[in-house]
Amino acid sequence: MADAAAFDYDVAIVGGGPTGCSAGVFTGRYGLDTVVFDRGRSSLQRCAYLENYLGFPGGVDIETFYGLIHDHVEAAGCDLVPDLVEAVELAGGDAAGTETADTDDAAPAGPGFAVTTQSGETVTARRVVSAARYGGDFLEPLGDDEMFVTYEHDGETRTKFDRDYADIEGRTSIDGLYVAAPVSEVNVQAIMSAGQGARVGRSVITDHRLERGYPEDLARHWDWLRPEAELADEAAARDDWRERFDSRVPDDCDLSEERLSELREADVERQREMYVSDETVETRAEKGRERLAARLGVAADSESGSDSGAGPE
């Protein structure tokens, strides 16, 4: 068991397929320091060609798809480590937490985990997301028998990970442990897996915010971008956001005025960051096209929607 003074990461995700990468995009974009481990048995690698993932009208080959989802987690700020996780254990009790991009980073973190890989590296994280469709064995050191179920095969009694161990939002009975895969009837299609990863990523963010002191009604986070043109009067909008925040703080809230004010201002800043100018949208769109083109090995055409003939047929 590691004795961490501070965690290396806020979130460690085991599995860099559609489920884990999607979870990482959400936690990374929120500003949680996230590592994604990816190696070992993969469902997606067994797929011949992906034809039913939305947004690829002619389908997409698995190598390109993997490259794109891995590019995406890295663009979201996650570390991507090509290593197999062998064990997840409980670690530390009162670690100080990592430096997140959160402007409200003042509350202490809870207990966490030590994640050990095949190459012998161990990192610590406040939260762990299991996103390995065929996996679960690496969670055994946590010692919760409820994770596993027995079944009969050819007269033999075998054990496997219980696909209903987590609730639908990915939470488990172990504080800080989430399961996004394997989950019954969810990871059967790639796009459903990505959806579940996103859902669990949001659960992680909600729980992080609750731990930071946000009242229940304010803990959910929306990763949305809005046109700045909707923000006619910024000062008035900020006042509205403050009012909205205060209206959701319960009467019996026991936070100090000072802490409440920190959280309110952090919330207001996050609301403001959702608004992007036309110029920013255009810059990001151009970068997005370049990124896609680089992965596809074609030239980017800055005229969106134009038929340059540069892409593959």
Ligand SMILES: Cc1cc2nc3c(=O)[nH]c(=O)nc-3n(C[C@H](O)[C@H](O)[C@H](O)COP(=O)(O)OP(=O)(O)OC[C@H]3O[C@@H](n4cnc5c(N)ncnc54)[C@H](O)[C@@H]3O)c2cc1C
């Ligand atoms: C033969 C076959 C064909 C399929 N065809 C389609 C199809 O056409 N369309 C469709 O929508 N779905 C298809 N699927 C289903 C699809 O592959 C899954 O729904 C999807 O890949 C699940 O995503 P995932 O991220 O949960 O799991 P995976 O795709 O299995 O990804 C998990 C990742 O975690 C890594 N990993 C595992 N264990 C560890 C560990 N201990 N440490 C670190 N990393 C680890 C693996 O290397 C892998 O990259 C097919 C599946 C199979 C088996």
